[in-house]
Structures are given as C-alpha cells and as structure tokens.
Amino acid sequence: MPPRRGPDTRPPAGPSTRINDAIRVERIRLIDENGENRGEMRTEEALDIAIALNLDLVEVAPEGRPPVCRIMDYGKWRYEQEQKAKQARRHQSTITIKEIKFRPKINPHDYETKKGHVLRFLRNKAKVKVTIMFRGRELMHPERGEAILLRLAEEVQDLATIESRPSLDGRNMIMMLAPVKDVPQKQEKPVAEPAAAEPAPADATPAEAPAETSEETRNTRHAQDEDQQVGLQALPRHAEGEGDVRALGAASQP
Incomplete structure (x- = not known):
C-alpha cells in the first residue's frame, strides 16, 4: 500500500x-x-x-x-x-459570422425569407457572409449573382455596411456584411390601454322618469272604455229585437 x-x-x-x-x-x-x-x-x-x-x-x-x-x-x-x-475583457466583443446562401435563380418568396434571416443576424450584431452558388452554365452570367448581392446590401443598408464587395471564389460569389455600430432594435407597438369610464359628477341631478301616461293618453283610453260599455249594453237590446221579429213571423204563419 x-x-x-x-x-x-x-x-x-x-x-x-x-x-x-x-x-x-x-x-x-x-x-x-x-x-x-x-x-x-x-x-x-x-x-x-x-x-x-x-x-x-x-x-x-x-x-x-x-x-x-x-x-x-x-x-x-x-x-x-x-x-x-x-x-x-468586458469591452471585448466576440465577432460572430453567419452565412446565408442564395441561388442565382432564387424565387421572390425564398429571397424574402433569407433576407429576414440576414436582418435578424445583423440585429444581433453578427457579420453575415452572403454566398451566391453557381451551377453549370450559371457561372457564365456572374452579373446575375452580383445583382442579387447588391440588391440585398441596399435593402439592409440601415443595419449593415459592405465590408467586402462581391467577388468570385471558385464557383461561388461572396459578399461580407458588417453590422453598423448602433444597430436599431425592432420596437414593439405599445398596447393601448382601455379608457377608464369617467365618473358621474357628484352634483348631477338624476333624470326624472317620464310620466306613465299623458293627459291626452288618459282621455283616449277613457273614451275607448265608454265605447266598449255602450256596445255591451246595445247587444241585449239588439238580441231582444231579433226575438220579437221571430215571434211575429211565427204568429203570422197559418
């Protein structure tokens, strides 16, 4: 041991x-x-x-x-x-490089999607390496790839500067974007708070309830009631008259 x-x-x-x-x-x-x-x-x-x-x-x-x-x-x-x-050490910033790849014949939807990634990287203060990948005879028209890169640089110029201009590297064309010093952050729209209901003034006089019926309405209802009573009283007399007529008719028959 x-x-x-x-x-x-x-x-x-x-x-x-x-x-x-x-x-x-x-x-x-x-x-x-x-x-x-x-x-x-x-x-x-x-x-x-x-x-x-x-x-x-x-x-x-x-x-x-x-x-x-x-x-x-x-x-x-x-x-x-x-x-x-x-x-x-606190002021030392770690440089991060992100890469986004494009094709010379990229469709508009894919272009906007990739541009959104570039914007997000730049807001995070990362450098972005943008690459155009050529295939076959596409390399015969490098100006198409350069046009895409310059268009992208123009559309993100508020967030980035061109650190290295587009240049061919084999079958690829590369451009480097560097974030500006003061990258504007995306601000969220403030949510509007609902307006509080204004309290009623203390000295406000409550509104008087409307009268149930006006004088004209009461007179109209009274007249209708009298007409109904007259009609009811006339009904028996009318019936009695009809009975007398029937009796006279029966008596006159042999």
Whole structure:
C-alpha cells in the first residue's frame, strides 16, 4: 500500500512581479513615489526609503540593466491593474459570422425569407457572409449573382455596411456584411390601454322618469272604455229585437 501523502507544505505561488525582499539584485534604478527618477542605488537603500514611506518597492522593469524599481502602494496598484483588465475583457466583443446562401435563380418568396434571416443576424450584431452558388452554365452570367448581392446590401443598408464587395471564389460569389455600430432594435407597438369610464359628477341631478301616461293618453283610453260599455249594453237590446221579429213571423204563419 503506498504511503499516505502528508499536507502540502509548498509555499503558495506568489505574483510574477517581485516586490520588497524578493528583489535579489544588488543595484537598481529607482523611481520614487512621485514618478521622479532617483538614479541608480543599492537595493537595500531603496528598500529603506520605501519602508520609511510605508510603501512597497516594486520591480517594474526586470529586463533593465540595472532593473527598474518603483516605490508605490503595491496592493492598490495591483487592484487597479485587475480592474483595468476586467474592463478590457468586458469591452471585448466576440465577432460572430453567419452565412446565408442564395441561388442565382432564387424565387421572390425564398429571397424574402433569407433576407429576414440576414436582418435578424445583423440585429444581433453578427457579420453575415452572403454566398451566391453557381451551377453549370450559371457561372457564365456572374452579373446575375452580383445583382442579387447588391440588391440585398441596399435593402439592409440601415443595419449593415459592405465590408467586402462581391467577388468570385471558385464557383461561388461572396459578399461580407458588417453590422453598423448602433444597430436599431425592432420596437414593439405599445398596447393601448382601455379608457377608464369617467365618473358621474357628484352634483348631477338624476333624470326624472317620464310620466306613465299623458293627459291626452288618459282621455283616449277613457273614451275607448265608454265605447266598449255602450256596445255591451246595445247587444241585449239588439238580441231582444231579433226575438220579437221571430215571434211575429211565427204568429203570422197559418
């Protein structure tokens, strides 16, 4: 059984920049805390100056003869260098290249579809490599492919510039489009909110309900009721008259 490894006693890896006691050369060229050149001196003397100022002696140019050292606050300087590197990485943009292929005899529907892809790539700040693929005798008319590429470049000129003009590469014609710096984003139309109903004023007087019947209507209904009563009273008399006529007729018969 292999022996068990003990704890790692190796010293931690220090920074590549040598500071203070890690500077082993005998003589250096000193730059003081104000950026002034103090000339050559012994390393121990420069270190004493840095300690008296409560600062660090930092080797900034080890390839010099003698090496160049500077008096500074090493912790603050290193923090500033890390922040600068972080900002530089943040502003680095990864260049993405997308490719769209056309045919010289592309139909209008396919052309519009592929143009939509090109617009989407450009809005995402990607370069677009547009390729016209020739087959057979189509290569005898390269101007047709060039016309398609130039038409596309003109229709997307708000989003892109021509980085490389159309050129033949074997049986293909290639054009490179690069997005402009400030690519306009597609804006969505705002949805209109429904208008809120206006509240009725507090001092508004409610409208009076219309009268059920006007005076003229009441008079008309009263006249109709009287006519109906007269008709009903006339019906028995009329019936009695008819009965008397029948009786007289029967009596006159032998």
